[in-house]
Amino acid sequence: MFSEISNDVLLSSSLWANIALAGLSILLFVYMGRNVEGTRGKLIFGATLMIPLVSISSYTGLVSGLTVGYLEMPAGHALAGEEVMSQWGRYLTWALSTPMILIALGLLADVDLGSLFTVVAADIGMCVTGLAAALVTSSYALRWVFYGISCAFFVVVLYAVLVEWPESASAAGTDEIFGTLRALTVVLWLGYPIIWAVGIEGLALVESVGLTSWAYSVLDIGAKYIFAFLLLRWVAANQSVVETAGFGSSAGSGAAAVDDD
Incomplete structure (x- = not known):
């Protein structure tokens, strides 16, 4: 598997690019966070630093072939009966890294602990059921059932981030x-989810594993490293604002106001 990945320039480059960027991000973020003080700031820094740390571990697993395998697509799939390469290790990455993104966002917004727990749990559920959708080979319909459940978890995350x-x-x-x-x-x-649907795991409108891998990798670069850089840069420059509100204080203040009334 390692040799096959190495011989596919498009596929291997999508993985090595992220390994390199994750390594550079780790060094940069450690430098950016060297003067971050205060409990809330350090929590945000710690959660943010975990994002590239998880990524470099995961992408190394992918490029080595450790978390990659072949699956025979079930009847009903566009490639039914054929063995296709599955980068199932990506789902493990997302299950560990996306909660860190949400924790960092939640700490930044000073949300209450109950809301943060619910959203992180929904996010993990989204990633795990996404993994199930990618690995099920007994039924094509069940792949889409798990995909639908994963999207339902995603709606919970979107509602919290966009509305609450x-x-x-x-x-x-x-x-x-x-x-x-x-x-x-x-x-x-x-x-x-769009890439999953049109890629080889879903409708197979795009059959190139290398192209799909690059699409995921480009999203990871923006959603992880660029996100983390913007967040840490702001936190380092606005530590007084970050520490003004304690964790969940906005919710606590509201409750205190109700009690006073």
Whole structure:
């Protein structure tokens, strides 16, 4: 598997590019966060640093062939009976890295712990059921059933990020950078289920594993490294704002106001 990946320039380059960028990001983020102080700032920094750390581990697993395998597509699939390469390791990456993105966003917006837990749990559910959709070979219909369940979890995440969390960010005074990161995250994350649907795992409208891999890799570059850079740069320059509101204080303030009334 390693030799086959290495011999496919399009596929291997999509993986090595992310390994290189993840490595550079780790060094850059450690430097950017060297002067970050305060509990909330350090939590955001820690969560953000985990994003490239998880990515470099995952992409190394992919390029080595450790988390790649062949699956025979079930009846009903456009490539029924054929063995196709599955980069199932990507789902493990997303299950570990996307919660870090949401934790960093939640800390930035100062959301309450209950909301953050719910959204992270839904995100993990989204990734795990996405993995199931990619690995099921007994039934083509079941692949789409798992895909639908994964999308339902995704809707929960989108609702929180688009509807609930902006109010908390506004109360915490971080709404401007939160709005930028929210837009970046939502737009790029919407690309993942689209690529799955048109790629070899779904409708197979695009049969090239290399092209699909590059599409995922480009989304990862924006959703992870660019996201993390913008977040850490803002946190490092606005530590007083970050530390003004304690974790979940916006919700707590509202509850206190109700009690006073």
